[in-house]
Amino acid sequence: MAEENSALSFSVASVLEDVLNQSQTLDVDSRRAQESAMRRYEGAAWLRKMVGVVGAKDLPAEPSEDEFRLGLRSGLILCNVINKVQPGAVPKVVESSCDSSVVPDGAALSAYQYFENVRNFLVAVEQMGLPTFEASDLEQGGKSSRIVNCVLALKSYNEWKQMGGNGTWKFGGNLKASTPNKQLIRKNSDPFTNSVSRTNDNSKMHNSSLSTLVHAVLLDKKPDEVPILLESLLSKVMEEFEHRIASQVEMQKPSPKSSPSFNGNRTFVKHTSCDVKVEDKSPVMVMKDKSSRKNSVNDEELRRKQLRYQMVFDDQQEDIKALRQSLLTTKAGMQFMQRKFHEDIHNLGQHVLGLAHAASGYHRVLEENRKLYNQVQDLKGNIRVYCRVRPFIGRQSNFTSTVDSIEEGTISINTPSKYGKGRRSFNFNKVFGPSATQGEVFEDTRPLIRSVLDGYNVCIFAYGQTGSGKTHTMTGPKDLTEDNQGVNYRALNDLFFLAEQRKGTLQYDVSVQMIEIYNEQVRDLLSTDGSTKRLEIRNNSQNGFNVPEASLMRVSSTYDVIDLMALGHKNRVVGATALNDRSSRSHSCLTVHVQGRDLTSGAVLRGCMHLVDLAGSERVDKSEVTGDRLKEAQHINRSLSALGDVISSLAQKNAHVPYRNSKLTQLLQDSLGGQAKTLMFVHISPELDAVGETLSTLKFAERVASVELGAARVNKDSSDVKDLKEQIANLKAALARKEGEHEHRPNMNLQGVDPFTEPKSRRKPAGDTGSNETSKKYRSRQKTQSIDIDELLGNSPPWPPVSSPGEMYADDDRDIGSSGDWVDKVMVNKLDGARGTPGSWEAENSRLSDSFYQKYLPEQSYNMFQGGNGFDVATTDDLDELDAATSDSSEPDLLWQYNHSKLPTFSNGNMSKLNNLNAKPIRSPDLSNRTVIPNMMPSPSRKSTNVAPQRGGRQLAPAEVKRKTGNRK
Numbered sequence: 001m002a003e004e005n006s007a008l009s010f011s012v013a014s015v016l017e018d019v020l021n022q023s024q025t026l027d028v029d030s031r032r033a034q035e036s037a038m039r040r041y042e043g044a045a046w047l048r049k050m051v052g053v054v055g056a057k058d059l060p061a062e063p064s065e066d067e068f069r070l071g072l073r074s075g076l077i078l079c080n081v082i083n084k085v086q087p088g089a090v091p092k093v094v095e096s097s098c099d100s101s102v103v104p105d106g107a108a109l110s111a112y113q114y115f116e117n118v119r120n121f122l123v124a125v126e127q128m129g130l131p132t133f134e135a136s137d138l139e140q141g142g143k144s145s146r147i148v149n150c151v152l153a154l155k156s157y158n159e160w161k162q163m164g165g166n167g168t169w170k171f172g173g174n175l176k177a178s179t180p181n182k183q184l185i186r187k188n189s190d191p192f193t194n195s196v197s198r199t200n201d202n203s204k205m206h207n208s209s210l211s212t213l214v215h216a217v218l219l220d221k222k223p224d225e226v227p228i229l230l231e232s233l234l235s236k237v238m239e240e241f242e243h244r245i246a247s248q249v250e251m252q253k254p255s256p257k258s259s260p261s262f263n264g265n266r267t268f269v270k271h272t273s274c275d276v277k278v279e280d281k282s283p284v285m286v287m288k289d290k291s292s293r294k295n296s297v298n299d300e301e302l303r304r305k306q307l308r309y310q311m312v313f314d315d316q317q318e319d320i321k322a323l324r325q326s327l328l329t330t331k332a333g334m335q336f337m338q339r340k341f342h343e344d345i346h347n348l349g350q351h352v353l354g355l356a357h358a359a360s361g362y363h364r365v366l367e368e369n370r371k372l373y374n375q376v377q378d379l380k381g382n383i384r385v386y387c388r389v390r391p392f393i394g395r396q397s398n399f400t401s402t403v404d405s406i407e408e409g410t411i412s413i414n415t416p417s418k419y420g421k422g423r424r425s426f427n428f429n430k431v432f433g434p435s436a437t438q439g440e441v442f443e444d445t446r447p448l449i450r451s452v453l454d455g456y457n458v459c460i461f462a463y464g465q466t467g468s469g470k471t472h473t474m475t476g477p478k479d480l481t482e483d484n485q486g487v488n489y490r491a492l493n494d495l496f497f498l499a500e501q502r503k504g505t506l507q508y509d510v511s512v513q514m515i516e517i518y519n520e521q522v523r524d525l526l527s528t529d530g531s532t533k534r535l536e537i538r539n540n541s542q543n544g545f546n547v548p549e550a551s552l553m554r555v556s557s558t559y560d561v562i563d564l565m566a567l568g569h570k571n572r573v574v575g576a577t578a579l580n581d582r583s584s585r586s587h588s589c590l591t592v593h594v595q596g597r598d599l600t601s602g603a604v605l606r607g608c609m610h611l612v613d614l615a616g617s618e619r620v621d622k623s624e625v626t627g628d629r630l631k632e633a634q635h636i637n638r639s640l641s642a643l644g645d646v647i648s649s650l651a652q653k654n655a656h657v658p659y660r661n662s663k664l665t666q667l668l669q670d671s672l673g674g675q676a677k678t679l680m681f682v683h684i685s686p687e688l689d690a691v692g693e694t695l696s697t698l699k700f701a702e703r704v705a706s707v708e709l710g711a712a713r714v715n716k717d718s719s720d721v722k723d724l725k726e727q728i729a730n731l732k733a734a735l736a737r738k739e740g741e742h743e744h745r746p747n748m749n750l751q752g753v754d755p756f757t758e759p760k761s762r763r764k765p766a767g768d769t770g771s772n773e774t775s776k777k778y779r780s781r782q783k784t785q786s787i788d789i790d791e792l793l794g795n796s797p798p799w800p801p802v803s804s805p806g807e808m809y810a811d812d813d814r815d816i817g818s819s820g821d822w823v824d825k826v827m828v829n830k831l832d833g834a835r836g837t838p839g840s841w842e843a844e845n846s847r848l849s850d851s852f853y854q855k856y857l858p859e860q861s862y863n864m865f866q867g868g869n870g871f872d873v874a875t876t877d878d879l880d881e882l883d884a885a886t887s888d889s890s891e892p893d894l895l896w897q898y899n900h901s902k903l904p905t906f907s908n909g910n911m912s913k914l915n916n917l918n919a920k921p922i923r924s925p926d927l928s929n930r931t932v933i934p935n936m937m938p939s940p941s942r943k944s945t946n947v948a949p950q951r952g953g954r955q956l957a958p959a960e961v962k963r964k965t966g967n968r969k
């Protein structure tokens with residue numbers, strides 16, 4: 001409403017203004033007419049003055065335009081006047097012959113005459129440089145103002161001339177006075193005009209300029225004109241006002257022209273509707289219309305802008321559409337990519353899983369390979385070699401080690417320039433670093449212990465330079481605890497543990513011996529009297545293992561072993577050198593005999609194990625030994641050198657192996673080149689100054705590792721085979737007696753008689769064993785009916801040795817054979833008992849032969865001895881295979897024995913045996929039917945049950961051991 005009021009008040013002011021402007025326009029026109037008349041009158045007056053009233057009788061004093069034009073039409077007045085101003089300007093003036101009044105409108109003169117005067121006048125005027133006019137201007141409708149202007153210019157010229165004609169004549173009249181707009185412009189200083197202009201400039205000035213405008217309009221008006229003018233003005237105002245009101249009302253209505261979408265600006269609409277009326281408006285209205293036009297232009301511009309915006313908007317819509325489309329496409333693409341990505345990730349995951357699987361498989365395969373490698377080694381019968389690095393001891397902890405790295409089975413040694421600077425790697429079955437515990441070291445040895453119980457021969461020996469830790473590994477340190485016990489204690493402990501576990505099915509007897517080889521003499525470390533008897537090493541026909549003829553002590557618990565070993569270690573020669581304050585000056589060997597009886601089948605398993613702690617090789621310049629120590633060192637080095645020779649020839653597969661060159665190699669003969677399971681612990685010292693010894697030790701160990709053993713065989717006799725063996729032994733004994741009687745000699749040389757137990761190479765030369773001492777013992781044993789078959793055969797010193805458990809206890813005069821441990825003796829005793837009349841060889845032989853042939857020759861023994869194709873007797877090899885299948889050995893050992901029996905190509909010279917074996921059934925039903933041996937040939941197990949247990953099985957109290965032994969150190 002306020003807006004409407006303001007629009008209304010504006011309209012009143014502008015209406016009034018418009019009215020005043022209109023009246024002003026009228027006023028200007030009248031003034032213009034007045035001015036023109038005035039100039040005309042001035043011209044007419046001057047002309048009349050110049051030519052006289054008579055001469056200018058056709059020209060009234062205040063002529064109208066027509067009168068002025070007609071009065072001058074003949075040209076006479078003009079020519080006469082100009083000749084007065086400029087004499088001779090028109091040389092000849094055609095005068096009128098008659099009174100012009102008679103001929104109205106100059107018709108009395110001919111047109112030609114008039115024209116000549118006019119023309120002459122115009123030429124003269126032009127020549128004078130005065131403004132001219134057209135001759136036609138003198139005619140009706142011509143522009144009289146131009147004629148007036150020319151006359152006034154002539155007048156001015158005349159006046160200038162009369163004034164003296166000084167300077168340049170300049171006409172002050174307005175040559176273009178006929179142009180009203182110019183005149184209006186020239187009159188811009190007029191308050192009215194200013195008012196309009198200001199109104200145009202600023203509508204706020206309307207009210208103030210209005211009074212000025214009215215004042216200006218009325219200023220020069222006569223008093224009697226004012227009421228009429230005001231009346232007209234007011235009526236105009238009212239009329240315009242009503243018109244504006246109507247327009248306002250019209251504007252209130254929605255205009256069909258106005259676009260609803262185009263901001264609905266009413267002012268714009270109003271001005272648009274007024275556009276057509278601009279020409280009819282007052283000056284104020286014209287200004288308003290101009291404003292409207294301007295608004296219209298703005299409107300157009302806006303419309304164009306709107307169109308542009310619309311186009312831009314449309315374009316943007318299109319773009320948005322396109323963007324949306326591309327967004328959708330991108331989204332779909334992204335989803336596709338995402339799916340693809342997930343698929344790829346999944347595939348990648350699968351691939352990684354596959355790889356991980358493959359990797360774990362690869363590791364499994366590696367592990368498997370390692371196992372297989374060991375198995376192949378086992379199949380090849382190689383000696384296992386474990387390497388152990390001694391830690392720095394005492395104050396050596398900061399010393400640099402020669403050991404560069406240790407990885408599973410590989411040890412790398414940094415070699416100084418002297419040995420070809422760089423690194424040298426050695427591969428063994430296992431390498432134990434300086435931090436390896438006694439328990440860890442034993443863990444990898446355990447399967448071999450189990451093998452002993454399963455009837456295998458085992459040899460574990462420690463090799464290395466002096467002070468490298470051999471005794472530590474095999475026995476332990478000086479201050480022994482359960483944790484730092486060495487292999488010997490742990491092995492025996494395990495044996496008892498396993499024996500205990502198996503006691504429901506197998507009954508084990510365990511006996512130990514302990515010897516040392518000191519200065520090339522075999523000495524009994526468990527001798528009760530502390531003597532240093534020289535003993536021999538010989539083959540035990542029971543298990544085919546070279547064993548010493550030393551005291552055989554039955555043990556039934558770990559405590560027994562601890563006591564006995566304490567005794568043995570006391571007896572062992574130990575001396576201080578520059579390299580080791582407790583240097584072992586001898587090779588020591590703890591031999592463990594195990595005999596297990598199957599409680600149901602009666603089969604007997606015999607295992608034998610050497611646990612050898614070698615004396616250390618030493619450079620005497622380093623060990624700084626003299627006297628006895630030097631002599632010991634020389635013996636030690638010589639025997640180790642002999643061991644090296646044996647290893648070399650075994651590695652080179654020489655036909656001849658020099659076992660007999662030393663007691664040590666004799667002892668280890670079956671362990672190195674036989675059918676035992678052998679493990680060597682090679683020890684090295686970490687010190688830099690020992691690197692030479694370390695390298696040669698490791699090279700030696702590598703060589704040992706390459707030595708191929710014969711296939712390990714289980715020492716198991718079934719009841720039948722055992723009985724057969726007993727029969728054979730009896731036959732041998734009978735034969736020997738017979739021959740002895742025949743030759744009247746008590747000792748017989750039966751060399752080459754026993755094809756089963758004694759290889760030719762191992763037999764001693766005739767006469768070598770028949771020492772007086774032995775003969776005496778033999779004779780004394782005869783009294784107690786306790787003899788050894790080998791003793792009987794006379795080709796070796798008596799076995800078991802004189803320092804048997806029976807002899808260990810001087811007050812116990814028991815029969816060695818009565819313990820039932822060793823079959824040979826049991827058999828002999830049995831035979832003796834059965835024989836009734838000792839020495840009756842014929843009768844005995846006849847009885848044995850009868851018995852033997854009745855039982856076996858027709859079916860078995862004949863074939864067995866003759867190699868015929870009759871009854872298939874299970875040979876030792878058959879039994880080995882059977883054992884392999886039934887033994888509760890640890891897996892590697894089972895594989896060992898199984899593969900050895902199955903894959904003869906890896907074993908030496910067993911092909912023919914295995915071929916036979918494969919052709920035969922493993923266990924013949926007939927054989928099982930024939931395993932029962934008549935009463936006259938009781939099995940050792942039965943025999944043993946008849947024999948009262950002796951003190952050999954009792955645990956030896958340390959005090960008792962001490963009492964019975966002397967300390968040689």
Ligand SMILES: Nc1ncnc2c1ncn2[C@@H]1O[C@H](COP(=O)(O)OP(=O)(O)OP(=O)(O)O)[C@@H](O)[C@H]1O
Nearest residue numbers: 390466467468469470471472477580583584615616
């Ligand atoms: N693995 C080990 N951990 C701790 N100490 C060790 C280890 N091996 C050896 N020793 C110590 O090193 C020293 C020498 O060891 P040890 O007597 O066993 O050597 P050796 O090879 O038997 O020497 P030798 O040949 O002269 O008899 C001993 O004091 C021993 O306790």
